[in-house]
Amino acid sequence: MANEMIKLEHIDITFQQKKRVIEAVKDVTVTINQGDIYGIVGYSGAGKSTLVRVINLLQKPTAGRVVVDGDLLFDQDKTVLSASQLREKRRDIGMIFQHFNLMSQKTARENVAFALKHSALTKEEKDKKVTELLDLVGLADRAENYPSQLSGGQKQRVAIARALANDPKILISDESTSALDPKTTKQILALLQDLNEKLGLTIVMITHEMQIVKDICNRVAVMQNGVLIEEGTVLEIFSNPKQTLTQEFIQTATGIGEALTKIEKQDIVANLAANSLLVELKYAGTSTDEPILNQIYKEFDVSANILYGNIEILDHVPVGELVVVLSGQTDNLASALTALEKAGVSVVILKRGA
Structure with missing residues (x-):
């Protein structure tokens, strides 16, 4: 059985605002295993960041249980650990943010070293560690640069090095690529994936972009209005999204939504022939290896006109999506769909077709 790194059970978070009660998180239960890259996705105000701040008790729940790496941190309405125990536990949890949170008057090296301020290491050990961390994130040659001399991606790499300074077991990424351009985002995600594999780091990604989940995560939870509406492996969620919001996120991430809008305007679709069907086909794993459209043509004399195609590798499994016009006699079309x-x-x- 996989080792459970984070267990949040029946978490409620309620804020009192003047005369209003705001339920930011409602009865959310999540288990994140050691080594997972776990995505929590939802629009702004869904409660993602509020929920994740519970992991290191920067946000205390109104109700529920919090267990991190086998230690009970919070039970029902009280913190179980003493202040010093909690401080110690928080060293196991690194955090990176959208706006890097670097100190502008300190060099890259000094920013990383700052995280080791309360460490028991000697000055030489600290220096060696900072050098190793900057090397790990690909910034060995930028150690003496100030944040103003670094690009957005380089600043985020400094922030990642700083977050890793105390050898955490968990890294929380709160919209950490939102301020970056697409190319730099890909590079930072590749770095996080590399750290996950090299260090066995458990990573929790908070994001509003399903594209990021698709690129890097192995499990995903979808939140809406403080409620967890869907959860599973990335493969399960992408292959078979149950909730409308999840379907919307996935359509944006795969580009299918935009493609369908354009496809509907094409003449072949606008004036779909009587013996034709416009269909969306989704397939995963071994079915991607088969020349299925070829087979239905041979067996049922049903031709396929491909208007859109996309194939992804999700958690090492190929997943494909096609939009096609199938044409053939009515009975043959029915047989082809069954096949x-x-x-x-x-x-x-x-x-x-009309």
Whole structure:
């Protein structure tokens, strides 16, 4: 059985604002295993950051239990650890943020060293560690630069090095790539993935972008209005999203939503022939290896006109999506759809020919 690193059970977080009671998080239960890259996704105000701040008790829940690396931190309405025990526990949890939070008057090296201020290491050991950390994040040559001399991606690398200074077991990333351009975002995500593999680091990613989840996470939780509405492996959620919000997120991440809008305007779709169907096909794993469309043409004389195609590798599994116009005799079309579903392909009929 996988080692549970973080267990949040029935977490409620309620704020009193003047005469209003705001339920920021409502009865959320989440288990994050050691070595997971766990995405928590939702729009602004969904309660993602508030929930994650519970992991190191920067936010105390109104109710629930918090267990981190086998230690009970919080139970029902009280902190179980003493102030010094909690301080010690927080050293196991590094955090990186959207705006880097670097000190502008200190060099990259000094910013990282600052995290070792209360460490028992000697000055020589601290210097050696800072050098190693900057090397680990690919910034050995920028150690003496000030934040103003660094690009956004380089600043985030300094922030990551600083977050790793006390050898944490958990790294929390709160929208850490939101201020970066797409290319730099990819580089930072690749770095986080590398750290996850090299150091066995458990990473919790808070984001409003399903694209980020798709690129790096192995599990994902979707939040809306303080409630956890869907949770599972990235493969499960992308292959079979149950909730409307999750479906919206995935359509944006895969580009299918935008593609469908354009496809609907094409002549072949706008004036869909009587013996034709516009279908969306989704398939995962071994079914991506089969020439299925070829087979339905041979067996049922049903031709497929591909209008859109996309294939991703999610958690090492190929997942594909096609939008096609299938044309053939009515009975043959029905048989072809049955054959597709038998082959493990999910079929959604988007439009029938008039």
